[in-house]
Amino acid sequence: MRAECWDHIPLIRMTNINLLPGEKTLEEMIDEVDDGFLFETNRSWSIDDKRLNFQFATELARRIRKGKLGGVYRNPTCTGITSDFWRSCDAVSDEESWVLYGVLNRGKGEPVQTARVGQGCPYARFRNVQIGVLE
């Protein structure tokens, strides 16, 4: 339970949601991909009211063909259903690539309160994800 300030009621909210690192290096994970993309730097997000359908977009994506990084694409998007998406995760990278990210102003409640939250993650690989590119 956290409150934004002494004059706000406490709300149930997350503090730090972390993905534990795995065993493979990022290079090993990419090497195992025959045809895919490396998405980098999140820029937008949208979820449904049940937190099932989602769509995220990143600044850019790099093509992966036969384990090699290739050309850059702008405005890539990925979408899916939360439970199916996470079930398709078949690799996470090791501690070397684990980074603690965070958001300063996660909003919740009525009246709205903002709070800092943290998300520490390595790279993660997901199979059969629906992606797109916004022209």
Next chain:
Amino acid sequence: MIGERKILEVGEEALRRSPPEETEIVILYEESALTRFADNTIHQDIVVWRSRCIVRAVWGKRVGFSSVTPFGVEELRRAMESATEIAKLQPADEDFPGLSEPSDYEEVEAFDEKTTLLEPVERASVVKETVSIARSGGAIASGFLATSLDEIAVLNRSGIRAYFQRTVAEFSLTVAKDGGSGYEQAISSEVDKIDSTVLAQRALQKALRAQNPVEIEPGEYTVVLEPYAVAELAEMLAQTGFGGREYVEGRSFLSDKLSERFFGENFSLYDNGLSREALPLPFDFEGVRRRPLKLVERGVVREVAFDTRTARRAGAESTGHALPQATNPYPIHLAVKAGDTSLSEIVASTGKGLYVSRFHYVNVVEPMSVGLTGMTRDGTFIIREGELAEAVTNLRFTESVLGAFSSISGSRVRLGFADSRR
């Protein structure tokens, strides 16, 4: 309520004690009350009295901010000291034009005494009737009723002494039953202008109609959007494209393109902070007189919201749209110009399409084309042979608003929906 005389007295005394030549004080005070309910039960009832004072200190071309919550001369003096120390550590801001000069403001009335005096038992009575209506249909109601009194003041050493008070009442409601839901919302400066009974009945009917939704194929559809959905898209359009900072930095789709046509002739978008229907504020947070804007006039982009800093960079005058603490200026009193076709006529003339009540979690995917994504919610229906037919499961759209608002036909638009089936 603190009152105009007291607020200005304290502000003036604090200014007299301020060390730098240029100092600006923004005083925000609210007395608000909220009754929130979920699953047909009140679960939160709060009253808040809160002040927040933001001080801007200018040291040459160096600018610093500090804010405090207690309202008093000594508290403001300490905030000024802090803002001054911060200013001394900043690099010079060559684009800073100096603090604003006094001007006259429009006379605007937005105060309703009854709204300030609404007691908890009266708010609860509204909720009780709302829940009763939901229960009559076997549904559950969730939402809130909130009222507030806002006092806003801006003072500076150049002589600005701006004060405004307004009341706000807001009612928000979602009624849900067996997978169907309906949503209604109303906001006004007068609580008596909100007819919660009518809103609750409409939300219930929508929820009952939205039960047993079917899945449809993703694709492009002609859609009829309720005002809630149009408002969401218009707000994102305004924030993405019509802010002064985005405009001068080349990050807006209309940078250097004012007076060009981007939309159909049937789309006009205005910003009017002097309208009582828009929760008015006759000056901005630099004390500049707020000016109504024609953002889009019959499809042609005309104006952008500026504060003093972005106006200087654009070689223009401030439009009176500064936000607290020099946050990027945006139009915040939007209105889409109404047409002359009734909703029933629009649906009847649609033939085949989708009726969208509302969007959820709309976010920007690509700002230069105002590319947005979001989900439908709280009632999406097939339109077949000009009539509302079965409800459909919620759909995701990813679309450029520039494109959508260019294809308005009799107040309908075309949107593409992605596969969002579970």
